Amino acid sequence: MTQELSDKDKWLAAEYALGVLERDDLRAAEQRADNDPAFRKIVEDWQQQMTPMLSEVDPVAPPAAVWEKIEARTFGEVSRQTTSLWDSLSFWRGLSGVSVGLATAALGVLLFLPGIGVFTSPPDGSRPLIATLTAEGQAPAFVARFDPATGALFVRTSAGDATDTRVPELWLIPGDGVPRSLGLLAGAGSGSLVLNRENRSALADGITLAVSLEPAGGSPTGAPTGPVIASGKLQPL
């Protein structure tokens, strides 16, 4: 309980949570919220009670460029490192077992709680798809996540053989079995590929993605010429 706070303080907290304060009142409230746990508790309790009003707000998918900027600002430096914790095999093993498991669990729950209102699931057909690309018996070498809402295909690459001058190229294997190039992948780290409309609409549940090693600049023939080092199917997250 918070008996030590005056009515004036309690109103300041409630009005700060509502968002109506300006200037001096706002600055005073921000300072209190940062430094006074009892005050912060009241603010958080009000936020908690008001948040369900946001069920009225329609979700709007932001453009893919927003995520790219966030990614550059939050882990740009890490992405450029050729080896790091994130590229280690144990991380990839962990990812396949834990992250994807949690992701699936989280989404499963989210999608079946329509009444939550706040984080509405996207309509069918716009759910993100994920593929974990492995060579047989090996740890995942690539993880691809496709978001139909934004058309972005993110690919995480584990550390490859640094002495190999060939580059990994990502292929989509559609129903006709003829591979279509989606683009070249970074040697390690994560990046996103820009897909044309045709390739975007071809990415669907159950479609196979594969990675081959190609000469610098990519396959000269438009079809895979080097060894296929990993493959996997797209599945709903």
Added chain:
Amino acid sequence: MSTSADIDKLIARVALKDRDAFKLLYELTSAKLFGVCLRILKDRTDAEDVLQEVYVKIWNKADRFSTGHASAIAWLASIARNQSIDRYRSRRPASDTTDEMPDIADDGPSPENAMLAKDESRRINDCLDELDAKHAAAIRRTYLSGWSYQEAADELEAPLNTVRTWIRRGLLSLRDCMNR
């Protein structure tokens, strides 16, 4: 398991700088938060900028989110609202709302710290329906639009002190109803 608990877990992993968790959190929540930003800012470019700030802040401050207090969803929403309101206010001069009015006594218990259950949004709407229509409309529109008291007074075409009274009385009744 509740949705909020899952988002909690993701935020805990984001606090450990788990990039996959961050990406997943973004995929799960960005459309809703973008909607919240757009509703307040009414400008796509501004809303895109602010959404960026929101997620950079989430990435940097995830370790300060304590699961014992506000729910994860309320925490994320409040970051999006506060960033949007900051941006909106910085576009226009602030008005002076420091004129005093008598305080309405607030002796009630603090709101319960319940997780956002699936019936939460229905419950708050039921509670808003119980309020005086003017009070309910003032709270709902002010919250969703991110208005200051002055903006609410301008938009609702009522004196500022009157609007403040509507909102304060409404908030007290709302809390009583939510805690019943």
